[in-house]
Amino acid sequence: MTLDPWAPLGQAGTLAVEDALSFRDLVHLPKATPHAQRCDLQIVGTVVNLSWQHRELVAAIDGREVARGVARTGEGQDTFAWEFTVMPVVVLGDVVEVERQRNGRDRWSLAVRGPGGRAWEWRPGGRLLADRMELTRADEKDAVVTHSLRPVPGHPRSPAGPPTVTWDASASLAEVLLPVMWVLDRTYSGLLPKAQRVVQGDVL
Numbered sequence: 001m002t003l004d005p006w007a008p009l010g011q012a013g014t015l016a017v018e019d020a021l022s023f024r025d026l027v028h029l030p031k032a033t034p035h036a037q038r039c040d041l042q043i044v045g046t047v048v049n050l051s052w053q054h055r056e057l058v059a060a061i062d063g064r065e066v067a068r069g070v071a072r073t074g075e076g077q078d079t080f081a082w083e084f085t086v087m088p089v090v091v092l093g094d095v096v097e098v099e100r101q102r103n104g105r106d107r108w109s110l111a112v113r114g115p116g117g118r119a120w121e122w123r124p125g126g127r128l129l130a131d132r133m134e135l136t137r138a139d140e141k142d143a144v145v146t147h148s149l150r151p152v153p154g155h156p157r158s159p160a161g162p163p164t165v166t167w168d169a170s171a172s173l174a175e176v177l178l179p180v181m182w183v184l185d186r187t188y189s190g191l192l193p194k195a196q197r198v199v200q201g202d203v204l
Contacts, residue, residue, distance in 0.1 A: 005066060005091050005174040006118070009044045014166040017041070017147070017180055021052075026186075031055050038184055041165075043176055050184065057087070057181050067091045067174070069181045074100055074190060084190025086110070087182055091174045098122075100190060108191045112178070120144075122179065124191050129155055133188050135179050144171045147179040149188065154196035 020037045021029070029036060029052070036052040049060050059067040069089040089096045094115035103109035109123035112135075119138035124130030131152045134143035145167045151158035163183065167176050182188060189197075 003061070003066065003092070003173075005177075006115070006172045008170050008172060009167070009176070010169055011044045012167060012169045012171075013044060014164055015041055015043070016162045016164050017183070018162045019184060023186075029055070039180075041176075041180065043173060046173065048173075048177065050181065057185055059177050059181065067177050067181065069185065071185050071187060085185070085187050086190070087185055087187050089178060089181060091115075091177075096174075096178065103191075107193050110191065114174075120175075122182065122191075124188065124193065128193075129153070129196055130188075130192050131155070133179055133183060133191075135175060142168075144168055145175050145179050147183050149183070153189070153192055 017039055019039055032054065033052065034054060038050040038052060038057070041048045041050070046061060048066070051058055051060070057069045058065055067089055069087040071085045071087045074084045074086040084100065086098045086100060088098055091114075096112060096114045099111045100108050101111050103123050107124060109121050112120040112122055114120075120135050121138065122133060122135050125132040125134045125143070125146070129152060131149055133147045133149065135145040136143045145165065147165045148163045150161060150163040165176060165180055
């Protein structure tokens with residue numbers, strides 16, 4: 001059966017995203033490491049494996065690659081004081097591009113562009129501290145996919161447990177995977193409110 005990663009899943013859901021690599025392991029893993037398990041997700045009956053392959057994040061189903069992301073240093077405003085990373089993703093040959101943009105006085109978001117004119121915004125959610133990341137389609141108000149952040153960056157009493165990803169029935173497999181891949185690679189760090197960035201030492 002041909003996989004259409006952009007077709008609606010037809011069923012809402014929530015999953016725990018249990019990363020097999022700790023942040024310390026992640027930082028010290030040699031770039032030449034051929035394979036490192038990150039997590040497995042069962043998305044509406046489909047098991048997706050996410051792993052690092054030579055520090056490129058790969059999503060596969062039954063051993064077949066469906067998405068690959070490579071983190072790179074972003075370019076744009078404030079990079080002289082605050083380096084950030086972005087991760088374009090290739091989904092079955094279709095490139096999903098990302099670009100950081102301002103979203104309010106001290107927050108940022110990603111403008112995301114996919115095949116067939118698809119477009120989204122990926123932004124932090126939360127009143128004072130961002131405790132989640134939200135993927136919202138360009139023509140809609142509510143998030144189609146929400147990924148919680150655990151621990152909450154800069155929060156001394158962060159809720160325990162693994163982060164979760166939640167999607168509505170109209171979400172596609174690709175729309176669920178994109179935020180999971182970006183959170184696993186911590187590209188959300190460059191989008192957090194200034195208070196959280198300062199606590200983490202991300203701003204000079």
